[in-house]
Structure formats: structure tokens, C-alpha cells
Amino acid sequence: MELLIQVFVAPFLDMAGSPVFLLEVIINGLLTGVMYSLVALGFVLIFKASGVFNFAQGAMVLFAALTLVGLIERGVPGWLAIVISLGVMVALAYAVERWMLRPLVNQAPIILFMATIGLNFVLEGSGQIAWGSNVKELDIGIPDASFDVGGILLNEFDIYAALVAAILVAGLAVFFQKTAVGRALRAVADNHQAALAVGIPLKTIWIIVWSVAGAVALVAGIMWGAKSGVQFSLALIALKALPVLILGGFTSVPGAIIGGLIIGVGEKIAEVYWGPVIGGAIENWFAYMLALVFLMFRPQGLFGEVIIERV
Amino acid sequence: MNSNGKETLLQVDDITLSFGGVQALSHVSFDVAKGEVLAIIGPNGAGKSSMLNVINGFYHPQSGTVTYKGRSHRQMRTHEAAAEGIARTFQNIALFKGMTTLDNIMTGRNLKMRVNFLWQALHLGPARREEIEHRRYVEHVIDFLEIQAIRKIPVGRLPYGMQKRVELCRALASEPDLLLLDEPMAGMNVEEKEDMCRFILDVNDEFGTTIVLIEHDMGVVMDISDRVIVLDYGRKIADGTPDEVRANQAVIDAYLGLSH
Secondary structure (H helix, E strand, O other): OHHHHHHHOHHHHHHHHOHHHHHHHHHHHHHHHHHHHHHHHHHHHHHHHHOOOOOOHHHHHHHHHHHHHHHHHOOOOHHHHHHHHHHHHHHHHHHHHHHHHOOOOOOOHHHHHHHHHHHHHHHHHHHHHHHOOOOEOOOOOOOOOEEEEOOEEEEHHHHHHHHHHHHHHHHHHHHHHHOHHHHHHHHHHHOHHHHHHOOOOHHHHHHHHHHHHHHHHHHHHHHHHHHHOEOHHHHHHHHHHHHHHHHHOOOOHHHHHHHHHHHHHHHHHHHHHHHHHHOOOHHHHHHHHHHHHHHHHOOOOOOOOOOOOOO | OOOOOOOEEEEEEEEEEEEOOEEEEEEEEEEEEOOOEEEEEOOOOOOHHHHHHHHOOOOOOOEEEEEEOOEEEOOOOHHHHHHOOEEEEOOOOOOOOOOEHHHHHHHOOHHHOOOOHHHHHHOOHHHHHHHHHHHHHHHHHHHHOOOHHHOOOEHHHOOHHHHHHHHHHHHHHOOOOEEEEEOOOOOOOHHHHHHHHHHHHHHHHHOOOEEEEEOOOHHHHHHHOOEEEEEEOOEEEEEEOHHHHHHOHHHHHHHHOOOO
């Protein structure tokens, strides 16, 4: 009985007792969620356009961040380092199309998935051979200070991260909805055969998509790297993107954003209000629990396409 | 030039295509004159769709050549075919279902876009001007096929007959010289069929587009085509005007069955 009250009643009383604190938890959750969305976005882009579940997205984040930090350590000015890193990610996209996607064209999705696992190892390995495996600090000049708004404690860095993510998403939305290239990308994502028939060159489209995903990985790498240092574990945040995708649906850009936000808020609330009862560290597994529940009741995610097979 | 003194646009020569042990096409040859409406008919599995797929490069035949606009190809490539002005529609509709009618048709202009990719991505200056130009042409085709009202609707929500019309519209948007239509009237009711016939003839008249179509409805075929070729088990068994084909004994046997 005591336990039931602790689990089902006390947390809500706490919430009601201090709405300002609840708001602070929610806002902080949203800000963390934005960071998850950044990673999930890369997955969605590639999955939509080429039907490949890119296991190496996390490694791409690590690789991009390592390249950037490595360049900065060698005295390259920050802006130039970003431009060069972007160039490296585009070159990577080109190489992936040439040596991975092209030889495997028309293979089953699972084969492509396996190939991306290989790519994952190649990227992790080569990134560390080139730039070393120490934890590196990435200082992009955003102060990591907290300040107070009407009793709510906010972190300046998180605000910047949210801003960057918002700009990125808005940019991608315009790119996809308004430009001719974006239209071609959507066309390929929708129907390969029809895209071929109207003469959209699939190879070019793949290079573009992987480049865009590389750019998103770079942004995610910069934000995560600046927050928690550039290190091997960056590749593991990709694991956190999985529940985000299950929630949001693999094919939906807005889904990736909202999925990330829900996970961010959910795990913060769970940690703060239920953590003491269960024993803490809920943040580490809450996202996966939520994803499991979703898989049972809404496997296509919140915004994914419902797959109806005609027989 | 062919025997009738008309310019030849497309010539397929001795095409053989097989999938494993299945012979889809064997030694098929025919030509298509510029401005002609040619129908390919034949029982199910005769190789009609395969023939179209060879012409636009989806399938690569084991032997034979496709000569288009005077250039011979062992195998066509889809991208090249599209760039050279071959557009097509599909038996079971290949539209971008999640995109609006307008967006679908605009993809038909994709190959006409000349502005540098970077400008397109940034959607600035020349790219924007070019987009407006293409949009103007697309609106013209939309008016022509009378689908103004469904511009902004995602095509997945349109009724079947309308989707067929949108697919034709997308093919026309690329200003094709050769239009391949795979069963443009399948599954349509009489009214829709009449509309479609009218559009096909109008396209042929107004744009001078050469049309190769596959169709099962014999009434339609006899009405709109200048010439008919008949395939049966991957072989060409007849080639001539609708009247000639109708009187051809081999065709009658293929369709009605032959008593052995």
C-alpha cells in the first residue's frame, strides 16, 4: 500500500505542489529531447530516401565531431574547420554511394542494413586511427552557464542547442517542400520505379541524401561534443535515437522531432518524480521502455505510415 | 525513312528477352513512325509490358537493338531514355502517392531543369525563375487534361481513373517525343475510357507526340490506333492497320483459341 501510494499518488502531488519546478523539468526535458531529435533526423532522412536503415548514423556523428576537433587541435580556425568537416562528410557520402550502395543496388533491405553495420566499424575505426581515441574537449564558444527566468533555472547552452536544431529543421523543411531538388528527393522516397521513369538520377539523389545526413550528423556532433566532450560514447547516442524513431515513425521528419521531445520530457519527469521510489537511473532505460510499449500498441509510430498489405 | 515514306522515330530489331527459362520476347522487330499511334495487343503474358520495359530501359534484352532517333542502343538506360524524350505510364500506376498532383507533375519537368543544383538547393535567383517557367508549362498541361480542380490533393486520395490521368499528365509535362502507355484504360468505366481516348488523340494531334500503347479493349484499339501489332507468346504474329489485323487468321486463333 505504501509503495502504491509512492508510485501512483505521491509524484502527482509533488507535481501539483510545485508547478514552477514541474515546468523547469519539462523545459529541461524538451531541451534534451532536441538533442535526441538531431540524431534521429539523420536516420529518417536516409531511411526515407533510400529505404536503408543506416546503423552507422551514430558513427557518422562521432566521425564528424572527431574530424572537427582534430582540425581545430591542429590550429585550423573554427569556421574553416566546420567547412572542411562538411566537405569530408560530402566526400563520405560520395564514397558510400560509389562503393557501398551502387554495388548493392536492388538487394534486400537487410543486406544494406548489414553493409551499414560494416560502415559503422569502418568509421569508428578510421576516425580513431586518424584523430586518436582520447576524450577531446570541443569549445565552440557557447557559455555553459545557467540563468534564472521567473524562478525557472535554464541552461544557456541548451537554449542554443534548441535554437540550432530549430533552424536546421526549418531549413530542411523548406529544402524538402519548396525546392526542385527536395521534390526529387521526396519523389525517390515515394516510388523508385516512377522516379526512374521520369528520369530522376537515383545515384545523385543518394549522394545528396547522404550528404545532408552527414551535415546533420556534423551539427549533432558539434552540439553533443560541446556538451559532453568528443569521445567514443558519442556513437552510442545513436542508440537513444532508436526509441525516438519507434515513437515518431521511421519515415516522418516531424515524427523524429516530436519523438525526441517526448522521450526527453518523459525521461526527465520519470527520473525526477519516480527516480527516488524505484532507485534512480531511470533516465537510462526509460526511453527503451516507452519504445517497447509503443511497439505493442502502435508499431508504425505516431506519424509513420500504416502498412496495409493488399492480398 | 520507312516503307510508307514517313520518318521512323523508333525501331526495335530482333529483340530477345528471357528471364531464366521464361522466354518473354523472341526475335521481335517493328518500327514506329513519327507522329503515329501504335497499339500493341496480345493475350496476357504475351510480352507487351516487357516490350515497353525494353524500350525505356527497365529491362535489358539478351540480344537485339533499339534504335531511337537514329541512334542504336544494345540496351537503353532509363535515365537516358527519359532525357531523350521517352515518357511512360504504368499498368498499375507509379505515382508519388504522398505528393500532391501538382508536385507529381512537376517531377516530370525534372530533366528540363538546367539551373545549377546548388542554386536549386538554395532556391534563389535563377532557380526560382526557372521554377516559375516550368510551373507555367505544367499549368498548361493541367488545363489540357482538365485536372485543375485536383492540383493540391495528394494523389493517393484520388480515385483510380483520376490517378491514371495524373500519370499521363506527368508524362506529358516532360514534353516527350515518344509516349509509352501501358494499359491507360484498364479498370475504367465507359465514360472515363471515352475521356482517356479523347486525351490520347488530342495529345497526338496537338503536341505531335508519337504514342505506343498497350490496351485490351479492342473497340478502343481499333478506334484510336493507326497501326496495330500483335504479340503472342513473345512473338510478333501480326503487324498492320486495324482492319488488316482484325482479318488476320493468326490473330483470331491467338485470341479465340485454336482447335487442335
